[in-house]
Amino acid sequence: MRVLVAVKRVIDYNARVRVKPDKSGVDLKNVKMGMNPFCEIAVEEAVKLKEGGSASEVVAVTIGPKAAGDTLRTALAMGADRGVHVLEDGEVQPLAVAKLLAALTRREEATLCMLGKQAIDDDSNQTGQGLAGLLGWPQATFASKVVVDREAGRASVTREVDGGLETLSLKLPAVITADLRLNEPRYATLPNIMKAKKKKVDTVTAQELGVDITPRLKLVKVEEPAKRQAGVMLSSVKELVDRLRNEAKVI
Template identity: 60%
Template sequence: MKILVPVKRVIDYNVKPRVKSDGSGVDLANVKMSMNPFDEIAVEEAIRLKEAGKAEEIVAVSVGPAKAQETLRTALAMGADRAILVQTDDEVEPLAVAKILAKIAEEEAPKLIITGKQAIDDDSNQTGQMTAALLGWGQGTFANTVDVDGDAIEVKREIDGGLQTVKLSLPAVVTTDLRLNEPRYASLPNIMKAKKKPLDEKTPADYGVDTAPRLTTTNVSEPPVRQAGEKVEDVDALVAKLKAAGAI
């Protein structure tokens, strides 16, 4: 079985994003970038399936600028076998990414696509679902547990108030949630080996996909500063404050 794992280059989750002075977007100058954490979980799950003998090849894919090669090399160092970079400097929206992934899936013929449930930069939570729809494949979103059994896959999903188990026929699309696994750190020898693993470079035009954005960002601003709390003497004072604020 071949597994396709899309990964995205985003601002590192430890970094506090800064808004540009003109409010046109987020400032990416001299900011540490890394692989989207949910995509790291997806790569780890694909590796575990391969280690369990349920997959033969893992192909990492990224749609983004030339520097996204670094993100793909991280996936290769973790254990992916080869990578594909679809290079574009456009701000690619989820539908365009899904169209590109669908075209790659038609060429590569994977049995399984595993991707993060969302990217931490735009929080869209759309790419996996759109890819499944374009391919006509079953989908298991917000995966907490994944178990491949022959030509089927059982996915335990995290839903409001509990877990839901679905069984899908392969090929299928799975999106990962936080509690699916704990991604491994790439060892130094594997980082060196990753430099020699194949990485193909493509463009959206190679797949006949228009990546021009359909949405325009009119303004980006910092969230309002949180107001300090206030201590009260007793319950009666608290109730009086809440009534004055219209909370009760």
């Protein structure tokens, strides 16, 4: 069973995000970049499936400029067997990403697609669902536990919902998106980082895959959130009610 796992290069979650002066987007100059945390979780789960004998090969895929190759090498250092880099310098929106992944899934004849539930740069939470729709495969999103029965051709996925936990039984092939509590990603060790440099990475373009990635959405403006006023300590419930009535005017 071949597992296709998608990884995305995003601004490091510890970095301070700055909006461009013209408010046309986020300033990426001189900002530390890294793998999307949810993608790390997806890679870890895919590698664990291989280590447990449920998968035979893990193929990591990234879409983006040449610099995104570093993110792909990180996935290889974590344990992915080989990589595919869809080289695109322009904007690639969630639907286009889903189309590219669908084309690669068919080309690689993958049985399972693993993705992070969302990327921390745009928080769209659309790609996994879109991919499942394009492939016509069953899907399980927000996975907190994954068990694959290779012989039965099924996967049992526990997912987090508002009411608690929900367990789904999926017939493979399927699409699974990883949530925060699915696992704790391993660190890429120096020996594995060196080994990753020798692993095979194929480079393709959207045109070669026959996919139209023309943006369908127009970004109007990006603004930083309004600064919140500092809170105050009140001495009594009476004072709280008075402020809610006379200042906030909510009661």
